[in-house]
Amino acid sequence: MENQTQTRNSAGRIILITCILSIAYAICRYHVLGPVPWKDFPFFILNKGIALSAFILLTFNFSFGPLNNLGVNVPEGFLAARKSIGMTGFLLVLIHALMSFLLFKPEIYGQFFQPDGTLTLFGGLSMLGGILALVVLWGYNLSFQTHLRDDERFIRFITSRKFFLSAMTFSLLHLFFMGFKGWMVPSGWHGGLPPISLVSFVFFLLAYVINLLGRRD
Incomplete structure (x- = not known):
């Protein structure tokens, strides 16, 4: 029971802190230091904060285990x-995809x-990368479904090294083609803060x- 409580608390803290910092970064970059009016926060800027939160959380999810394999002492609460x-x-990611579709x-x-x-x-390349990344992530999310846990071949494929690297490749392509032109012009960065697409890409x-x-496979 104590271990389960620690696990639940670790997940809650990580998610809450990541979302707060990501949305705060979007507000600071676009509203406080940038020219975007506050009327655009509820949808346009919040969407950027949600996207950054999603990419960082997925990065944590993908990386805690491999980091532990590499000898980094990742807390048990984080792993669980x-x-x-x-x-x-x-x-x-689903919320970001829906909001982006409307925008x-x-x-x-x-x-x-x-x-x-047209x-x-x-x-087109950015949208293609985003769609493929969403589909692959959807497949990964299916591995958490109880009724599929007994399908060993499916679980082994979904959690394999190749599958993870494919998901990351599509996500990197989406981020790169979405914002690389703005990355090349630091003078245009609001307040000197890097674009959210660049932060997510890194x-x-x-x-x-x-x-x-x-x-490990």
Whole structure:
């Protein structure tokens, strides 16, 4: 009972702190130091904070185990909290995907559209990477479903090193094509703070390396 309480508390703290810091970063970058009016917070900016929270939580979920394999002393409460962290990250990804779908129009994301309203090459690649990443993450989330736990082949595939690296590759592609042009112009960063897409990319790139080195099939 004591171990279960510690696990539950670890997951709650990690999720709460990650969400607070991520949303605070979005507010600081776009509202406090940037030109975005506060009227855009409930949907446009909150969506960015939710996206950052989701990517960081998924990074934690993917990396705690491999880090432990590499000899880093990851607390037991963190290791046992991976399921809650992963499922929360996936739910936040779904919220981000739905909000982004409603926001994705030339008036808001003009850099991803041609004058005739069609997607640019980079816009299409970013959306493709995002869709594939969502599908792969959905498959990973299925591994937590009780009725599928007895399917050993499915669980072995979903939790394999190749599957994880595929999920991360699609996510990295989505983030890269979504924001790399803005990454190249630090002078345009609001208050000198890196874009959220870049912060998310760095987290996922570190997770990719950690999983490449520490995940066991």
